[in-house]
Amino acid sequence: MKGLKAVLQNAEKKVLGVSSEEVKIESYRLKGGEHDSISSLKELDEYEGELLAAGIDPEEKGRSGSFLQQDHSVVFAKSLIPGLEILSTEEAIKKHSWLDEYLWNIVPADKDIYTKEVAERPTQGYFLRAEKGTKITLPLQSCLFISKDRIRQNVHNIVIAEENSELNIITGCTVAHTVSEALHLGISEFYVKKNAKITFTMVHNWSGGVDVRPRSATLIEDNGVFISNYIFMTPVKSLQMYPTAICAGENSRASFQSIIYAHGNTNIDSGSRIVLQGKGSRGEIISRAIATDDARIIAKGDLVGEAENVRGHLECRGLMLSDSSMIESIPELKARRKNIDLSHEAAVGKIAEEEIRYLMARGFTEDEAVGMIIRGFLSIDIKGLPEGLARETKKMFDMTLEKVM
Amino acid sequence: MLEIQNLSVEVGGKRILNDLNLHIGEGEVHVLFGANGSGKTTLFLTILGFPGYNVVEGKIDFKGVDITEFNITDRVKLGMGVSFQHPPEIRGVKLGDVVEQLLERRGGGDAKALARKLNLSEEFLSRDLNLGFSGGEVKRSEILQLLAQNPDFFMFDEPDSGVDVENVELLGGITNEMLERDRRPSKRQKSALIISHIGYILNYIKADRAHVLLDGRIACSGMTEEIYNHILNEGFEGCVAKCGKEGVRCEF
Numbered sequence: 001m002k003g004l005k006a007v008l009q010n011a012e013k014k015v016l017g018v019s020s021e022e023v024k025i026e027s028y029r030l031k032g033g034e035h036d037s038i039s040s041l042k043e044l045d046e047y048e049g050e051l052l053a054a055g056i057d058p059e060e061k062g063r064s065g066s067f068l069q070q071d072h073s074v075v076f077a078k079s080l081i082p083g084l085e086i087l088s089t090e091e092a093i094k095k096h097s098w099l100d101e102y103l104w105n106i107v108p109a110d111k112d113i114y115t116k117e118v119a120e121r122p123t124q125g126y127f128l129r130a131e132k133g134t135k136i137t138l139p140l141q142s143c144l145f146i147s148k149d150r151i152r153q154n155v156h157n158i159v160i161a162e163e164n165s166e167l168n169i170i171t172g173c174t175v176a177h178t179v180s181e182a183l184h185l186g187i188s189e190f191y192v193k194k195n196a197k198i199t200f201t202m203v204h205n206w207s208g209g210v211d212v213r214p215r216s217a218t219l220i221e222d223n224g225v226f227i228s229n230y231i232f233m234t235p236v237k238s239l240q241m242y243p244t245a246i247c248a249g250e251n252s253r254a255s256f257q258s259i260i261y262a263h264g265n266t267n268i269d270s271g272s273r274i275v276l277q278g279k280g281s282r283g284e285i286i287s288r289a290i291a292t293d294d295a296r297i298i299a300k301g302d303l304v305g306e307a308e309n310v311r312g313h314l315e316c317r318g319l320m321l322s323d324s325s326m327i328e329s330i331p332e333l334k335a336r337r338k339n340i341d342l343s344h345e346a347a348v349g350k351i352a353e354e355e356i357r358y359l360m361a362r363g364f365t366e367d368e369a370v371g372m373i374i375r376g377f378l379s380i381d382i383k384g385l386p387e388g389l390a391r392e393t394k395k396m397f398d399m400t401l402e403k404v405m
Numbered sequence: 406m407l408e409i410q411n412l413s414v415e416v417g418g419k420r421i422l423n424d425l426n427l428h429i430g431e432g433e434v435h436v437l438f439g440a441n442g443s444g445k446t447t448l449f450l451t452i453l454g455f456p457g458y459n460v461v462e463g464k465i466d467f468k469g470v471d472i473t474e475f476n477i478t479d480r481v482k483l484g485m486g487v488s489f490q491h492p493p494e495i496r497g498v499k500l501g502d503v504v505e506q507l508l509e510r511r512g513g514g515d516a517k518a519l520a521r522k523l524n525l526s527e528e529f530l531s532r533d534l535n536l537g538f539s540g541g542e543v544k545r546s547e548i549l550q551l552l553a554q555n556p557d558f559f560m561f562d563e564p565d566s567g568v569d570v571e572n573v574e575l576l577g578g579i580t581n582e583m584l585e586r587d588r589r590p591s592k593r594q595k596s597a598l599i600i601s602h603i604g605y606i607l608n609y610i611k612a613d614r615a616h617v618l619l620d621g622r623i624a625c626s627g628m629t630e631e632i633y634n635h636i637l638n639e640g641f642e643g644c645v646a647k648c649g650k651e652g653v654r655c656e657f
Contacts, residue, residue, distance in 0.1 A: 354493045361453060361489070362507060362550060363481040376497025376533070 023211045023238070025117050028152035028183040033071030033123070035147075041066060041076060047147065047176055053205045053234075053399065054172020056143045064168075067142035071151050072123040083134030083165075085127065086142075089156050092127035099127075102158055106189050106217040106246065114185045114213040118154040125155035125187070130165035130196070139168040139201075146184065146210070147176040157188040157216075161196035161224075169198065170393075173212075174205040181209040181237075188216035192224035194249065201229040201393050206236040208264055214241040222249035222278065228256045231397055235264035235295075242300065244273040247281035247310075255284040259378050259397065262295035262325070271300025271330070276310035283312040288378050291318070291325035302332040305340040312341070318348035319377050406431050406558050406596040407452070411463035414451050414621075421447040423621040424463070429558075432593030434584055436607065436629055437600050439618030440641045445600045446490075448618065449562050452598070453487055454480045467558070486556030488547035490563040494536045500546055501530030507553035519552050522579065540567030548576055552583060559584065559597040565606035577609020586611055603636055617644045 038044065041058040044051060051058060060066055065079035065086045074088035085092075093099050109119035126142050146153055161167045175182060184206075192198050198218075206212060218226050226245055245254035256272035274283030285301040303312035318327040331344040351373050359369035379397070407429040414422040421444045429435050439445045451458040452465060454477045464473045472480050481487075501516055508514035520530055523545045532538075538546060544564060551559060564580070565573050585593045599612060607629065615632040617625040625632060625644050635643060 352493060355495050357455060357477060358489065358493050358495070359498075359503075360477040361481060361487050362503065362554065363478060363510065364506075365478050366476075372498050372503075373495060376495060376499075379497045 022113060023183060023213065025113065025152065025183065027150075028181075029150055030072075030121060030123065030152050030154075033073065033148050033151045033153070035070045035073040035075050037073075038075050041068060044068075044070075047145070050145070050174045050176055050205065051143060051172070053203075054143055054145075054174035055170045055201070055203045056141050056172050056174075060141075062138060063141050064136045064138040065140040067126045067128070067140070068145060069124055069126070069143070069155065070145045071148050071153060074124050074126075077126070079140075081134075081136055081138070083131040084136050084140065084167075085129040085131070086140065087127045089122070089125040089127050089158060092158065099158070102160065102189060102191060103156070104189075106219050107187050107215050111215060115187060115215055118156055118185050118187050121154055122156050123152075123154045125157040127158045128167065128169065129160040130162060130167040132162040133164045134162075135164075135166040137166065137168060139170045142169060142171045144171070144173045144184070144186065145175070146179055146182045148182075149179050150181050151179075152183045152185070154185045155187070157186065158191075159188065159198065159200070160191045161193060161198045163193045164195045165193070166197045167199075169200045170203075171200065172203045172205060175207050175210055177207070179207065179209070182211075184210060184212045184214075186212075186214040186216070188214065188243075190216070190218035190226065192218065192220040192226050192252070194221045195223045196221075197225040197227075199227040199229070202231070204230075204232045204236070204239070205234050206239070208235040208266075209237055211237050212239040212241075214243070216241070216243040218243070218245040218254065220245060220247050220249055220252040220254060220278075220281075222252060224249055224252045226254045228254075228272070229393060230256070230258040230260075231393075232258070232260045232262070232268070232270075235262070235266045236268070237265070238267040238269075240269040242271045242273060244275065245283070246275045247278050247283060249278045249281070251280045252278050253282045256286070257380055258287045259380065260287070260289040260297060260299070261378065262289070262291050262297050263293045264295065265293070266295040268296065269298040269300075271298075271302065273302040273304070274312060275304045275306065276312055277306050278310075279307050280309045281307065282310065285312075285314045285316075286380055287316045288380060289316070289318045289327055289329075290321060290374065290378065291327045292321035294322075294324045296326040298328045298330065300330045300332070301344065302334070303342050303344070304334040304336070305342050306336045308337055308339050310337070310340055312343070314342075314344035314346075316344070316346040317377070319374070320348065320350050406433070406468060407598070408466040409452075409463070410466070412451070412460065412465065413462035414447055415459045415461050416447060416457060420461075421621050422451065425622050427616065427623060429596050429598060431596055432585070432590060433614065434586070434597045434599065434610065434612045436612040436615040437598060437618055438603055438615060438632065438636060438641075441602070443618045443641075444621045445618055446562065447621075449487075449560055449598075449600055452560065453477055453485070481556070484557035486551045486554045486559050488544070488551055488559070488561045488564055490566060492535045492543060492547065495534040496536060498534045499531055500534050500549070503534065504530065504549060504553045507550060511553075511555060514553065516553065519549055522552070523549050524575065525549060541569060541572040544568050544572065544576055548579060548583075552579070557595060559595065561597065561599045563600060563602060566602070570605065573605050574609060577606055580610055584610070603633075607633060617641065619644065
C-alpha cells in the first residue's frame with residue numbers, strides 16, 4: 001500500500017508539473033534594458049541569426065511594416081502602408097485617448113501574478129492597428145527580443161483590426177545566444193471588429209534558460225475571423241500559456257494551430273481555448289506536439305459552446321520520441337446549449353515501426369525515414385493565409401526543423 | 406539476379422520457412438503461389454530484410470552479393486523494389502514528395518507524367534501516403550513509386566487483391582512495360598517475384614516460371630500455365646497430394 005501511495009503522489013506531482021511552479025519574478029531585473037532607436041533593422045546585424053530564426057527579415061522585403069523591441073526599448077516601429085499603425089504601446093496610449101477601453105479589457109489585470117506584474121511595471125509592447133476598410137495582405141513583422149542577461153521583459157501588446165480590415169502579422173519572440181536566463185511576460189489583447197480578419201503567426205525562438213508567460217485573449221465581432229498559428233521548436237526553461245479567443249459576434253470564426261517540438265529540458269504547458277458565444281460561430285483547435293529528451297508537454301484544448309448553431313473541433317496529436325519525456329493531452333468540450341456540435345480527437349503515440357520500414361523499403365535510411373515522418377507529423381496545412389505569408393511560414397517552419405533535426 | 410539457398414527462417418521463435426531454394430535469373434519473372442499461411446509473406450519480408458525474420462540457415466545472394474545480413478535500405482539501394490499489399494498510412498508525408506525524391510535519386514524525372522500514366526491526378530500526389538486510399542489507389546500508388554524507383558528486381562505482394570478488373574488491366578499493362586516483357590527474352594534485364602494467392606493479374610503479366618509454397622518450402626515448380634491450371638483444377642490440395650511428400654520438389 002505504501003508503494004501505491006508513493007506512485008500516486010508521484011503521478012500527481014507529474015501532472016501538476018509545469019503549471020504549479022511560479023517564476024520568481026523579482027529575481028529578474030527591470031533595469032539595464034534600455035537601447036537607442038535604430039533607423040534600419042540591418043543595424044542589428046550582430047543578431048541577424050536570432051532575428052531570422054524568429055521570422056524577421058532585416059531587409060523588410062515583402063513586409064507592410066516592422067516593429068522591434070529590444071529588452072525594454074522599442075528601437076524600431078515603422079509602417080510602410082497607409083491605414084496601418086505601428087507604435088509602441090506607450091506612444092499609442094498617449095496618441096489615442098480611447099485606447100483605455102482596450103487595455104486590460106479581455107485580459108484581466110488581476111488574473112495572476114504575471115498580469116499584475118505587467119500592469120504595475122509595464123516595459124512597452126506593440127500597438128498594431130488596421131484602420132477601417134484597410135486590407136493589408138502583406139505581413140507586418142514584429143519582434144520582441146531579449147539581448148541582456150537576467151532581464152525581465154513585461155510587454156503589453158494591443159492589436160486592433162477595425163471593421164472590414166485585414167491584418168497579417170508575423171511575430172517572433174527571440175533571445176540572443178549570449179543570454180543564459182531571462183523572463184518574458186507578454187500580455188496580448190486582440191480585437192477583430194465586424195467583418196475584419198487577423199492572422200497571427202507566432203514563432204517562439206527562446207533558449208533553455210528563459211521562462212515565458214504569455215497571457216493573451218482575442219475578441220471577435222460579427223463575421224470576424226481570427227487565425228493563430230504557433231510554432232515552437234527551440235528549448236525553453238518553462239512556458240505556460242492558454243490563449244483564449246472569444247467568438248462574440250454572429251458567424252465569427254477562430255482557429256488555433258500549434259506545432260510544438262520540445263527537446264532538452266523544455267517544460268511546456270500550452271493550450272488554446274475558444275469560447276463560442278455568437279450565433280453560428282465556429283472554432284477549430286489543431287495541435288501537434290513532439291516530445292524528446294527530457295521534455296515535458298501538457299497540450300490542452302478547450303472548446304466552449306454557448307450559443308445556437310455553433311460548431312467546434314479540436315484535434316491534439318502527440319508523438320513521443322524518448323522514454324524520459326512526457327506528453328499529457330487534455331482536450332475539453334463544454335456545451336451550454338442544445339443546438340451545438342463540438343468534437344475532439346486526441347492521440348499520443350510513438351513513430352510506428354512499420355512506417356519506418358516502409359520508407360526504408362523505398363531506399364531511405366532509417367534516419368531519413370524518421371525525419372520524413374516527424375516532418376510529416378508536424379506539417380499541418382495552415383489554412384487561410386495569403387500566399388506570401390504561407391510561404392514565409394513554411395520557410396520558418398522548415399528552417400527551425402532543419403536546425404533541430 | 407536472386408539466389409536463395411537452403412533458407413530457413415524463424416519468426417518469433419517459430420520456424421516458417423524450411424530449407425527453401427529459389428533461383429531467379431536476369432530477365433525472369435517468377436510467380437509464387439501458396440495458400441494463406443504457407444509462408445509467402447515471410448519469404449517476401451525475409452528477402453527484403455525486415456527485422457524479426459531471422460535467417461537461421463542458408464543465405465540470400467542478390468546480384469552476386471550475399472545480402473543475408475544487409476538491412477532493408479542497403480538491399481533496396483542495391484536495386485530491389487517492392488510493392489506492398491497493405492502499406493501503412495503515413496500522415497503528412499506526401500506521395501508526390503516521395504516520388505520526387507525517388508526520381509531525384511536517379512537524376513530527375515516528371516512525377517506528374519508518371520502519375521498520369523496510372524490515371525492518378527495531380528491532386529492525388531498531394532495526398533498523405535496511403536491515408537484513405539481505396540484498394541485500387543493503394544496498388545497504383547505502389548506501382549507509381551516503383552516506376553519512380555526503377556529497380557532491377559521487383560517484388561509484388563498480392564498485386565491484384567482488392568482491385569477492380571479495369572484497374573488490374575491497367576496495372577498489368579504498366580507492370581509488363583516496367584518488367585520489359587515487351588522485349589525479346591534475351592534483351593530483358595528486369596526480374597521479378599510476384600506473390601499471389603491466385604489472381605487475375607496473371608492474365609496480364611506473363612510470368613516465366615511458377616512455384617507453389619507449401620509448409621515453408623517450395624513444393625512444385627514449373628511453367629506458369631501448367632501450375633496455374635493445376636491449381637485451378639485441383640486446388641492447392643492437389644499440389645499437396647502430388648508433391649506434398651517429405652522433401653520432394655516436383656517439376657511440372
